Amino acid sequence: MNEEPEGSESAEANVSRETLASVFGATDPQSADERIAQAEGYVGLLSTIGIERGIIGPREVPRLWGRHVLGSAVVEELIPGESDVIDVGTGGGLPGIPLAIARPDIWVTLVEPMQRRVDFLDEVIAALGIRNVEVLRARAEEVDPKGKADIVVSRAVAPLGKLAGWCLPLARVGGLMLAIKGQSASEEIARDAKTVRRLGGGPANISLCGESKLSDPVFPVPATVVAIERVR
Numbered sequence: 001m002n003e004e005p006e007g008s009e010s011a012e013a014n015v016s017r018e019t020l021a022s023v024f025g026a027t028d029p030q031s032a033d034e035r036i037a038q039a040e041g042y043v044g045l046l047s048t049i050g051i052e053r054g055i056i057g058p059r060e061v062p063r064l065w066g067r068h069v070l071g072s073a074v075v076e077e078l079i080p081g082e083s084d085v086i087d088v089g090t091g092g093g094l095p096g097i098p099l100a101i102a103r104p105d106i107w108v109t110l111v112e113p114m115q116r117r118v119d120f121l122d123e124v125i126a127a128l129g130i131r132n133v134e135v136l137r138a139r140a141e142e143v144d145p146k147g148k149a150d151i152v153v154s155r156a157v158a159p160l161g162k163l164a165g166w167c168l169p170l171a172r173v174g175g176l177m178l179a180i181k182g183q184s185a186s187e188e189i190a191r192d193a194k195t196v197r198r199l200g201g202g203p204a205n206i207s208l209c210g211e212s213k214l215s216d217p218v219f220p221v222p223a224t225v226v227a228i229e230r231v232r
């Protein structure tokens, strides 16, 4: 995760109920309260045992809600109903855990090779009672079966070309890889277009997610997502 100078804000600062409901209650308003509580619990665990165990840096605490949790959850805008989703290199569960909380209709497989992070993820899922997510300790290259997922998401894992080599083989033909990228998105697309094509990817499109929910100051910027369809 990117780091900024330490601030005095707590993880709880500045998140309005409206924002939480618009992100976590959009698909199923009836269970919004339960899912907002899960998101709050996740932020609580990241900012306590997550820091103690080195899953995230202490300087990230003021940005847990905006950049990390909401900035991950809004990517649900690009995920069709009832998708089978793989999160490659999930680390402490980003973006997969916020996506699973926001979208009870999808199934999320969190792929992470490091045992310490896998243990944290297992604890988080059990403590929060998230029912539509599983954890797989593996490198992306080792995941089996390949070619099955509707969506393969990732955030802060590798440059686009290398990422395409890990993510596209996991998607079914017609499925999408969604890579959360920052300002480097266009540059990475231009640089790695040939590699992506060689790996069976179609044209790359950039989407900004969360724009309609930006009335809350907790969102610094919309999430910039590179979407590539597996065409063969």
Ligand SMILES: C[S@@+](CC[C@H](N)C(=O)[O-])C[C@H]1O[C@@H](n2cnc3c(N)ncnc32)[C@H](O)[C@@H]1O
Binding pocket: 001, 088, 089, 090, 091, 092, 093, 094, 095, 111, 112, 113, 114, 117, 138, 139, 140, 141, 154, 155, 156, 157, 166
């Ligand atoms: C910088 S962290 C990002 C974690 C998380 N996605 C986030 O946004 O906070 C990169 C993660 O990718 C994982 N990783 C590295 N190589 C991998 C591979 N070949 N397959 C799957 N995950 C990998 C690392 O263990 C690490 O947890």
